[in-house]
Amino acid sequence: xxxxxxxxxxxxxxxxxxxxxxxxxxxxxxxxxxxxxxxxxxxxxxxxxxxxxxxxxxxxxxxxxxxxxxxxxxxxxxxxxxxxxxxxxxxxxxxxxxxxxxxxxxxxxxxxxxxxxxxxxxxxxxxxxxxxxxxxxxxxxxxxxxxxxxxxxxxxxxxxxxxxxxxxxxxxxxxxxxxxxxxxxxxxxxxxxxxxxxxxxxxxxxxxxxxxxxxxxxxxxxxxxxxxxxxxxxxxxxxxxxxxxxxxxxxxxxxxxxxxxxxxxxxxxxxxxxxxxxxxxxxxxxxxxxxxxxxxxxxxxxxxxxxxxxxxxxxxxxxxxxxxxxxxxxxxxxxxxxxxxxxxxxxxxxxxxxxxx
Numbered sequence: 001x002x003x004x005x006x007x008x009x010x011x012x013x014x015x016x017x018x019x020x021x022x023x024x025x026x027x028x029x030x031x032x033x034x035x036x037x038x039x040x041x042x043x044x045x046x047x048x049x050x051x052x053x054x055x056x057x058x059x060x061x062x063x064x065x066x067x068x069x070x071x072x073x074x075x076x077x078x079x080x081x082x083x084x085x086x087x088x089x090x091x092x093x094x095x096x097x098x099x100x101x102x103x104x105x106x107x108x109x110x111x112x113x114x115x116x117x118x119x120x121x122x123x124x125x126x127x128x129x130x131x132x133x134x135x136x137x138x139x140x141x142x143x144x145x146x147x148x149x150x151x152x153x154x155x156x157x158x159x160x161x162x163x164x165x166x167x168x169x170x171x172x173x174x175x176x177x178x179x180x181x182x183x184x185x186x187x188x189x190x191x192x193x194x195x196x197x198x199x200x201x202x203x204x205x206x207x208x209x210x211x212x213x214x215x216x217x218x219x220x221x222x223x224x225x226x227x228x229x230x231x232x233x234x235x236x237x238x239x240x241x242x243x244x245x246x247x248x249x250x251x252x253x254x255x256x257x258x259x260x261x262x263x264x265x266x267x268x269x270x271x272x273x274x275x276x277x278x279x280x281x282x283x284x285x286x287x288x289x290x291x292x293x294x295x296x297x298x299x300x301x302x303x304x305x306x307x308x309x310x311x312x313x314x315x316x317x318x319x320x321x322x323x324x325x326x327x328x329x330x331x332x333x334x335x336x337x338x339x340x341x342x343x344x345x346x347x348x349x350x351x352x353x354x355x356x357x
Contacts, residue, residue: 005046013042025050065117065329066144068127069106104273105299105318106150109171112322113148120330146329148322151215167332169325172217175341181328182341183321187217190314190346191224192231194296195268197312197348199232202355204265204294207234208241210254210278211270218270221298225268244274251281258285263293266354272297272304272313279307279353290355300349310351317344 011018016039023030024039031039042048110126117124125144146167149159160178162168169181176182198204209225211218222240229236241264242253257263258281269275275297282289289295289309297304300315321344328338350356 005043005048007048007050009046010039010042010048013046014038063121064123064125064144065113065326066125066127066147067110067113067150068147069150105301105316108301108318109150109322109325112319113326114322115319116323116326120326122326122330145333148325148329151217167329169328171321171325172215174216174220175343180340181325181332181338183324183328183344184217184220184342185316185321185344185346187220187346188224188227190298190348191221191268192228193348194298194312194314195225195228195232197350198266198268198294198296198354199228199234202266202290202294205234206264207266207268208254208257208264209237209268209270210242210244210251210274211240212243212245213240221270240270251278254278254281258282258287263287266294266296269295269297272299272301272311275311275313275353276303276307279309279311289353294355295353297353300347304349304351307351307353309353311349312351312354312356313349315347315349317346320344 007018007021011021014021014035016035020031020035021039021043024036028036114124122145144166146169147162148169148171151170151172159168159170159180163178163180167181169183171183172185173180173182174184195207198207207225207229209222211222213219213222226236242251244250244252244254254267267275267278269278275295278295279289282293282295287293295311297311297313300313300318304311304313324342324344331338
């Protein structure tokens with residue numbers, strides 16, 4: 001590959017100083033039109049492209065915003081075998097990809113983030129990784145003016161350390177007494193509304209909550225489930241019926257209940273992805289939804305609207321969450337203040353998995 005042209009090459013070809021070349025690209029108003037045209041002609045002839053990182057160093061900031069995820073993949077993605085491009089193309093053209101793999105809620109937030117960043121004239125840098133206890137896992141923070149992070153179990157002190165260098169927004173994270181910004185939804189209230197619907201409209205009286213409580217938003221949904229159960233005079237569980245995660249060996253407790261015939265009247269799942277997996281499992285055992293048992297989710301992803309039966313769930317305003325994160329980061333970088341936490345509203349979405357027509 002040919003060596004990349006530098007600002008020195010352009011200056012020599014145009015017969016000007018390197019400061020003039022720099023001003024031509026960064027502050028063109030400071031350069032006479034005829035001189036600016038000489039520099040631009042030299043740059044075109046040499047194939048010179050100004051360095052974004054160099055401009056960022058000169059300004060003390062990069063203008064870019066970062067979006068970081070730890071390991072937001074489905075088990076099916078991680079188990080995927082190596083395929084040739086021809087095999088991948090043919091499988092995709094035949095529609096053999098599972099519709100529930102896209103969009104995940106992270107995809108919808110990312111779209112909102114990128115749309116708002118474009119509106120603000122800010123480039124977006126994406127990062128991901130698996131390490132949760134090292135600053136190297138979020139090296140993106142050193143290259144951006146602000147960083148939005150999808151939930152993960154990264155050490156809190158790590159995130160706070162990053163937040164001392166650049167503004168940080170954490171999605172699906174409840175208000176906390178820390179220097180970070182948090183964006184979440186009204187998880188407890190939404191779950192109470194969902195349980196109210198199952199009791200008041202369908203007369204369901206026995207429930208089981210499925211979900212792993214490590215994530216703060218799932219914990220809030222379980223608390224809402226407990227409060228709703230108490231309000232209706234139903235047994236209040238101290239822990240979820242099945243604290244499953246989406247792995248090859250998930251839903252053990254539910255599988256045992258299916259085998260023993262000891263199922264409740266409704267399965268309240270912490271996420272849509274989990275609810276869709278539950279629908280698959282029940283169907284394989286000949287258990288009808290909603291005739292034999294009701295199933296609900298939480299998130300409102302597209303796959304829930306395409307499933308059979310369609311999924312009763314709670315819709316989160318994902319695109320708005322992404323756009324809000326950009327506004328927080330750009331305003332904070334500009335010295336403006338924002339509330340540390342935002343709790344956005346949700347909407348109950350009625351499908352047929354609860355028993356509604």
